Every structure is written in structure tokens, then in C-alpha cells.
Amino acid sequence: MMNDNLARQISSQQPLDQPQIQQEPQKVHRPTPKPKGLTRLEGAVISLFGMVAFVLAVGHIALSMQVSTLNRSIQDLESQAVITQVQNENFEQEVQELSRYDRVYSIAREHGLEMNEEQIRNVFR
Template sequence: MPLNNNLARNLEVELPLQSPVAVPKETPIHNPLPRKSGITKVEKLLCGALLSIVFALIAISISLEISIASTNRALQDTNSSIATITTINDNLEQEVQELSRYDRVYKIANSQGLKMNEANVRNVTK
């Protein structure tokens, strides 16, 4: 009966007896002491100095920007006043040229009773 050969068989196997395994005593693990804060007094001092330097540089930068802005404003005001005065001077110079025309001077002299005397005239050149 070869077909019956593939049935499970009940085999007795001898297992060696083992003694219970002794649990080793737990050895205390060396835990290092917890460290204090990683920031020392010197590092705090350096951070404070760095922050104060940064704050001083920011304050200086802002004050310089304000100074530059006020100087630019003063320059613009000065340029504006120069342009105004130049315009006024040009207008006055033109008025002087109009008032000192020869025919106008001659007309005023005649109305005042003055006469032309060539002997008393001197030519002045600029």
C-alpha cells in the first residue's frame, strides 16, 4: 500500500533536557550626569556684545539716512531759490537794457531842457 505511506506518523523524538537558563543579573548602566545649559557666561557675553553692535549699526544707519534725506532736501531748496533769483536777475537786466536805450535817454534829456554838446561827451567802453 504505497498510497498510505504519505500519512503522518507519530514519531517520538527524544529532546535533550535543558536546565533553565539563568538570567544574568542586570548590571547598572553608567548614565552620565546631565549637562548644564550649553551656553556659558562667555558665550552670553559675546551674544550680548554682538547684539549691541548690531543695534548700534542699525541706529547709525537710520540716523545717516535721515541726515542724507535732510541734506538732499536742503540742496533742492537751494537749487530752487537759485533758479528763482536767476530768473529775477535776468528780468531786471532786461529792464535795465530797456530803460537805458539811447532814444529814451535822449527824449528824457530834451524834456528836462538839456542839449547835446559833443565837446562834453566822453565815450566809455566796457
């Protein structure tokens, strides 16, 4: 019971709340938030980087084409060099076969030439 009294005393000591009058809220001018898009500077920078990337891509493709063309021409020249080298080796072999001593001697006999040992000179390479 004692607690009952105490609760009554505290509640009786508090002033009664006055009804609040609803006031119109004051209009505070807040700036409208800007739309979240790209600024002109950001757009210019992105455009610049895009153009640079495009130019680099086109340059890369052009250089790749030139390199492949040069590689093809180098391969053609190498194959021609190999063919020429084979032809030269064949010609050297033919010279060796045609300049054999017995062949030269038989041709000389057919044409009525005689061998004079005093006029023979051996030439070595």
C-alpha cells in the first residue's frame, strides 16, 4: 500500500500537459539535389580516352597487317634464296661432271686434237 501512495503523490505533483497547438511547419528552402549523371568535364575525359583507345586499336591493327605482309615477303625471299642455292649446287655438280678428264680427252680425240704433255698445265682451285 505504501507503494500505492507514492505513485499517487508523484502523479499529482506533475503538471498537466497543455494541448499543443499545431503550427504550420516553416518551409525551409532546401536546394534540389542534382541528378546523378556525368558532368561535362567527365564526359569530355571519357570521350577523349575513348578516342585514344580507338586510335590505338586502329593503329595496332594497321601495324599488325604491315608486319604480316613483311613476314610474307621475307618468307618469299627465303624460298627464292633456297631455290637459287639448289640451282647453284646443281650447276656446280654439272660443271664437275662435264670437266672430267676422260670426257675432255674423248671430245678432243673426236675433233682430231692430240695431247702434248709439254703444254698441259694443271690448275687447282
